[in-house]
Amino acid sequence: MAAKNLPPVWNKMAKHAMLPETTHDERARYNFLASLNKHLAHVSQGNQMAFDKRVEPDFKKDHGRGFTTREEVKEAMKKDPHYQAWSALRRCTMEMRQQAGRSLVLRQAEDLKEKAESLNKGKKTLILDKECQPPPYLLAVDNHLMPGSYHTEVIEGDVSAAANYDSGVFVTTAGLLGKFNDGGGKAISHWMKTTHSEFKPKRILDIGCGMGHNVLPIAMAYPEAEIIAIDTGAPMLRYGHARAMDLGIKNVTFMQVEASQTPFEDESFDWIQTTMFLHETGGKSIYKIMEEIYRMLKPGGITLHIEQPQYTDEMSLFEQFIRDWDAYYNSEPFWSKMHDIMPDELMTKSGFNKEDFMQIGVKAINDLDDGKTKADEPEDHGRSPVWNVFGAWKH
Template identity: 35%
Template sequence: MPQQTEHDFLITGSHDEANRQAYASTLRMHVLTNIGDGLKDVYDHRVAPAFEKTNGRAPKDGREAMKAMLDDTYGKTWSSMIHTCQEMLWDSVRPAVERAQPDFNEKVRGLNSKLGSLTLDPDVEVPRYVSASDIHLMPGNYHTERTDNDTSQGALFDRGLYLYQGGFAGPLCDNNGRSQAEVIKRRWPDFRPKKILDLGCTVGNNTLPYADVFPDAELHAIDVAAPCVRYGHARAEALGVPCHFHQMNAEDTSFEDESFDLIVSCILFHETSRTGLQKILKESHRLLKPGGMMLHMEVPRTDGMDPYSAFRLDWDTYHNNEPFLSTWMRTDVGDACVDAGFDADNYIHIAAPDFGSVPDEEFTRYAAAEDSATGTHGHWGELVMWNMYGAWK
């Protein structure tokens, strides 16, 4: 596993703790991929034939495939193991983060902003779709504050995310944001956003690549979770990237109308309710300048997907505390954009590989292809990792 980029605020813990973290991460990846790869054989040769025998037809969607798979010993064991690995992963990071308080909180509080800024608003209410459960089983979720000026959930997320991804999103965990920013630049080379807003930034790992790709733009990032924006701001300053962090609800921000040229988000929508999503799209419409664009990176929708693949994607809804993932996967985003005020003709859906994982030319070809989301490569699998949905205003 490549090493995570160190910075002044990253908490990795002692030698033994770092070892335990590496073990939890590697074990999780092994269960997810190596043992997980066996699921397809089990489905094709045991579970689907048995389902057909009983029901006189194949499973019709991901939910039926999941129920049948989790009745099977292999499926049930895999599901239990991956859930346990996820808990082990957070448990491997927590002791170091808890020990670092309160000195760590004081260090963040004492930081002098040199490049960007931090604006907190204690009146921001965390929506229930965020506060009701520990998303991804992360203890305390994004928003919990145990003391004044608490930043620890941000530190837990930064280290935990890296271990969760097993390093595949790069040493700064920023491949998703970089992929999206590169798609925008390569598909629309004449589009030069001057003001960019990232919604639901958490600690800003996928926000900061926009500063590289659009160095002339003013970069803003918002999240409802105070510990995450505190940490994100400290992290950005430590990494030398100018970015303005705000504690705000993306459904109802305090920015002026038509403030931004480009509004983006990265894997935010599957963690919002359907009502919340609609409000965020409407707010994005209000905040965009005429001629501006919003583009939101997400996991793909499961409609039209084979039941086995839909089961794999949908598993997190039921077993990794992502209660709205399933709702997102069944949402017609085009209709939702129109309901929010965007013109149907201006709707965008792009599917792209991970930047850096494929040759540059191949990446550009996907980024520029009119039919990347519907063409021969489909919208999931093969090289495609990311789906981006949005609209021009």
């Protein structure tokens, strides 16, 4: 009998030529970690109970007032035994997931590189630039504990960073992103097709495309459009392009370009998309990147950004604190700062009109959980069955 609350197993992931080989034990390790991760998302409800029953009452007794910032909540929660155990276990699952993925891709790094080379050979839709450097804020950290982040190459022509990301992101999200890890891209293209069927973009830019998980559904939804997908990580682009070739998606050009200084002309794109990208940019860069987006967008065009919800005054300090876990313990140094920025201000500072700003919830489409994820289910580590999106049309 299928266990109701277990995440789907790794074997259900869609296969393609670039996906690394896994042994029985490696798959078992991934499945165990995905289940542990999902379990931790559920027992996280105990953190709220600890806060309500112990931490907040004790703080009020000691200080004669309630909490005023999420940092105060953090300092108080750090002393709570439930939170300590939950947080330590969550950190361990993240470390074990990286260790599991990294070890399996390193033993086949040469094979993966050769597969990518053979799929990419002679194609004009992969444009790498040795002069393009990741920005300093990306070089400074191993993003979400990924050894070497997105750009490090252990051999020439390496794709192992992307192979690790692709095979293991299933674990971190407990399968919530779907068979191709493309839930965000599927959701946004479905939203666009259904709510703006009159919109016929000819040229689309995806910024911080990674290995292209979420741009490919957009490319499939608009097969006549020219899609450009940019990133600074060469391993991501090599792997992403090879994966797209294997999946038969030919209208995406993967380019190694830094987002705040692109070579593209003014007003040259109809749609500029980012997915789970802005929270990884630095404090000043996010503004530069949004200005660049405004510059590149055609009048009548749209820009959309899929991110976790911002920390507004309406969000409780406890929720802000628990959402901030990634900033404290999962090597996401800009997470906190980015979620404090008000997206309407970010966009109006870059040139967009305030009245054109929009913030929407876009229904997630997950082809991996057989419709099990319902809109009223508790969120898994902040990943909800509705994707949070902000953006604006340009007039």
